[in-house]
Amino acid sequence: MIKVTTFVENTSISPDYAHKHGLCLYIETTNHKILFDLGSNGLFLENAKKLGVNIAEIDTVIISHGHADHGGALKLFLESNNTAKVYVRRNAFDSHKIKVLGLFFSVGLDSSLKKHPQIVLTDARTVIDDELMLFSDIDNHMFPTKANKKLYAKVDGKMIVDDFTHEQNLIITEGDNKILFAGCAHSGIVNIKDKAEKIIGEKLDSVIGGFHLYNPASRKRESDELIDGIADSLNDGVTMYYTCHCTGKKVFEMMKKKLTDRIQYISVGTVLKI
Numbered sequence: 001m002i003k004v005t006t007f008v009e010n011t012s013i014s015p016d017y018a019h020k021h022g023l024c025l026y027i028e029t030t031n032h033k034i035l036f037d038l039g040s041n042g043l044f045l046e047n048a049k050k051l052g053v054n055i056a057e058i059d060t061v062i063i064s065h066g067h068a069d070h071g072g073a074l075k076l077f078l079e080s081n082n083t084a085k086v087y088v089r090r091n092a093f094d095s096h097k098i099k100v101l102g103l104f105f106s107v108g109l110d111s112s113l114k115k116h117p118q119i120v121l122t123d124a125r126t127v128i129d130d131e132l133m134l135f136s137d138i139d140n141h142m143f144p145t146k147a148n149k150k151l152y153a154k155v156d157g158k159m160i161v162d163d164f165t166h167e168q169n170l171i172i173t174e175g176d177n178k179i180l181f182a183g184c185a186h187s188g189i190v191n192i193k194d195k196a197e198k199i200i201g202e203k204l205d206s207v208i209g210g211f212h213l214y215n216p217a218s219r220k221r222e223s224d225e226l227i228d229g230i231a232d233s234l235n236d237g238v239t240m241y242y243t244c245h246c247t248g249k250k251v252f253e254m255m256k257k258k259l260t261d262r263i264q265y266i267s268v269g270t271v272l273k274i
């Protein structure tokens with residue numbers, strides 16, 4: 001069994017916990033105390049304290065991709081913990097921007113942290129140990145979203161539409177229990193899940209993360225057709241989904257009509273034992 005506590009998310013279970021656009025999940029496994037993403041600011045520190053977790057005891061941090069709502073708090077983490085290894089994709093510190101009304105706005109990480117001694121730059125596959133594996137080599141590109149087309153990355157000095165090779169996903173294996181964590185799932189949650197199942201050779205027990213189907217800034221969601229198509233593809237009768245962040249509450253309700261009790265929304269303060 002692993003325990004997953006939400007430290008940062010767009011909503012919270014009660015007014016006792018502040019919430020903010022972004023993601024930070026605290027994961028306890030047999031061998032590790034992990035933070036999957038950190039959010040954009042010091043909220044993870046505040047909520048960790050309220051939820052009884054000492055940040056200095058974290059041994060592993062995974063930054064899912066090079067966007068500030070997931071890794072903007074990296075400097076604050078490194079000031080609070082001087083032992084954890086922080087796994088970040090090699091190109092996640094590149095410049096990342098969003099294009100709004102023809103203008104570019106930065107949404108990236110603090111590139112000055114790339115050479116910090118606690119940072120481990122990862123390639124397309126990284127096996128950390130028997131429990132933890134990272135991957136970003138996604139084969140399929142089904143269900144492309146409109147939102148991704150506004151996101152850019154600087155490659156060889158040029159801003160190009162982001163291919164999200166800076167996005168990595170985590171598989172946790174504890175005995176028969178196989179769990180996938182995705183940050184924003186920019187590469188598409190169906191594509192990421194398919195790849196994870198190819199890697200492990202069986203269906204996942206649980207998938208946790210944002211599905212990138214709603215933009216809180218523009219308050220726009222992806223088309224009903226796309227959302228229904230994704231829900232149908234995910235509905236395999238085996239996997240349980242715990243979603244949050246860039247899925248959005250409205251999209252969650254739409255997906256719940258198809259996935260019924262196989263999908264649950266997680267907010268700041270939610271504690272899962274799976």
Ligand SMILES: [Fe+2]
Nearest residue numbers: 022069184246
């Ligand atoms: Fe995000």
Ligand SMILES: [Fe+2]
Nearest residue numbers: 065067184186
């Ligand atoms: Fe993102």
